[in-house]
Amino acid sequence: MKVLIRGGTLVRCDAAGTVAEGDLLVDDGRIAALGRVTDPTRRGGSGERGVVRVLDARGCAVIPGFVQAHVHLCQVLFRGMADDLPLLDWLEQRIWPYEAAHDDASLSASAELGLLEMMLAGTTTILDMGTVHGYDAVFDACERAGVRAFGGKTMMDAGKGVPKGLRETTASSLREADGLRARWSGEGRGRLAYAYAPRFILSCTEALFRGTVERANDSGALLHSHVAEHPDERDVVRRALGASDIAMLRKWGFKGKNTVLAHGVQLTEAEMDAVARDGTRIVHCPSANLKLGSGIARVHELARRGVQVALGADGAPCNNNLDPWVELRHAALLAKVRTGVTTLPARRALELATIEGARALGIDGEVGSLEIGKRADLVIVRTDGPHIEPGGDAWSRLVYGCTSRDVVHVLVDGELVVRDGEHTRLDHDRVLSRARSQAKRLVARAEA
Numbered sequence: 147m148k149v150l151i152r153g154g155t156l157v158r159c160d161a162a163g164t165v166a167e168g169d170l171l172v173d174d175g176r177i178a179a180l181g182r183v184t185d186p187t188r189r190g191g192s193g194e195r196g197v198v199r200v201l202d203a204r205g206c207a208v209i210p211g212f213v214q215a216h217v218h219l220c221q222v223l224f225r226g227m228a229d230d231l232p233l234l235d236w237l238e239q240r241i242w243p244y245e246a247a248h249d250d251a252s253l254s255a256s257a258e259l260g261l262l263e264m265m266l267a268g269t270t271t272i273l274d275m276g277t278v279h280g281y282d283a284v285f286d287a288c289e290r291a292g293v294r295a296f297g298g299k300t301m302m303d304a305g306k307g308v309p310k311g312l313r314e315t316t317a318s319s320l321r322e323a324d325g326l327r328a329r330w331s332g333e334g335r336g337r338l339a340y341a342y343a344p345r346f347i348l349s350c351t352e353a354l355f356r357g358t359v360e361r362a363n364d365s366g367a368l369l370h371s372h373v374a375e376h377p378d379e380r381d382v383v384r385r386a387l388g389a390s391d392i393a394m395l396r397k398w399g400f401k402g403k404n405t406v407l408a409h410g411v412q413l414t415e416a417e418m419d420a421v422a423r424d425g426t427r428i429v430h431c432p433s434a435n436l437k438l439g440s441g442i443a444r445v446h447e448l449a450r451r452g453v454q455v456a457l458g459a460d461g462a463p464c465n466n467n468l469d470p471w472v473e474l475r476h477a478a479l480l481a482k483v484r485t486g487v488t489t490l491p492a493r494r495a496l497e498l499a500t501i502e503g504a505r506a507l508g509i510d511g512e513v514g515s516l517e518i519g520k521r522a523d524l525v526i527v528r529t530d531g532p533h534i535e536p537g538g539d540a541w542s543r544l545v546y547g548c549t550s551r552d553v554v555h556v557l558v559d560g561e562l563v564v565r566d567g568e569h570t571r572l573d574h575d576r577v578l579s580r581a582r583s584q585a586k587r588l589v590a591r592a593e594a
Contacts, residue, residue: 154203158516172522175560205530211270211523212470213503216408216429216458220277222260223585225462233376238307245277246311247592255584257287267550268525289334292563298343305349341368347391359399375409376440411441422451427506432476434460446485456506474499492541522560528552
């Protein structure tokens with residue numbers, strides 16, 4: 147079935163920054179036409195007539211789907227259970243014990259809840275980091291929900307304070323990750339892809355990092371980890387290794403265009419220069435960095451050096467929501483405080499959440515902007531509410547006015563995964579009921 151989106155404001159996030167009133171036609175999962183579509187039944191390579199679903203977008207903007215380049219679906223059940231703690235205590239006292247207590251049922255419930263929240267808000271692509279075991283359940287939830295997902299099990303073969311349920315050997319960690327990649331890459335009609343995800347330098351050996359680099363180089367998979375997140379963490383790393391995490395990761399080959407590092411809040415000038423030379427990607431997680439007291443990432447300085455920056459909500463226990471609208475607004479406002487009111491204007495903020503996120507994941511040829519031939523991952527959002535009217539250009543309305551409650555429809559690969567504010571693949575009430583039940587069971591296991 148073709149989908150005709152009629153009469154919206156197309157905010158294309160293309161190189162020209164095109165904003166125009168018009169229609170958008172989806173055919174066979176891709177954007178087939180932009181502008182005025184007079185006879186949608188005749189468009190498309192086959193020239194065949196077909197059934198057309200028409201979506202009225204008057205009073206709405208049509209934008210590319212949001213790309214969240216760093217999330218933790220496995221942590222969604224811990225929302226509200228790990229507040230007001232510094233990073234390392236937050237990990238050792240709350241997050242790791244809860245992750246160790248997961249089983250397949252709780253992982254599935256956690257992933258479903260996170261996906262429901264993010265997709266209703268307009269997220270169409272994620273890069274997810276799981277817990278050590280059970281990632282099949284997360285990929286299964288992603289496939290059923292219809293999201294575009296890069297993801298992988300977290301890898302932990304070292305570290306202080308790691309509970310028994312998260313301990314693994316280097317060989318077993320790599321073997322399990324390889325099996326997941328073999329089973330899931332390319333599934334979901336090509337929407338799923340694997341990312342090797344050693345957690346961070348304090349919980350992984352050099353052999354593990356090098357092993358993931360070798361595999362990513364052979365397979366084309368992404369590499370994903372945390373780096374330079376918190377000043378206290380940096381001090382511990384320097385005492386343990388005699389150098390910074392970014393220096394050691396670069397030494398071990400964990401760098402380059404297929405490497406996506408979350409946070410980078412504490413990167414020095416020299417380290418930012420090195421990241422730029424390597425082509426490594428950085429994910430800005432403004433809300434999580436604020437809540438954990440990590441600081442404010444130097445987004446302007448990174449971008450000025452040519453570093454590819456994306457946005458992500460991180461995890462529910464350190465945010466506490468997974469809302470892309472909150473992240474892009476926070477990114478824009480924090481930049482104004484740090485480096486001046488002109489350094490991250492509304493257009494640039496929206497691009498960080500869309501086309502720049504797609505570039506960070508290496509899929510900007512397929513998604514991230516509204517251009518003919520690209521996959522139809524897009525969002526229809528109302529821009530005529532009382533909290534948005536009456537003034538401002540489209541960029542301003544979207545970044546500073548719109549919220550997740552304004553999202554009406556979401557398409558992934560041309561499929562309506564959210565229609566009139568309801569997920570078409572996930573049952574809202576069932577997801578919430580299951581999450582509540584599984585959270586109680588998980589906490590009981592963790593405290594037993």
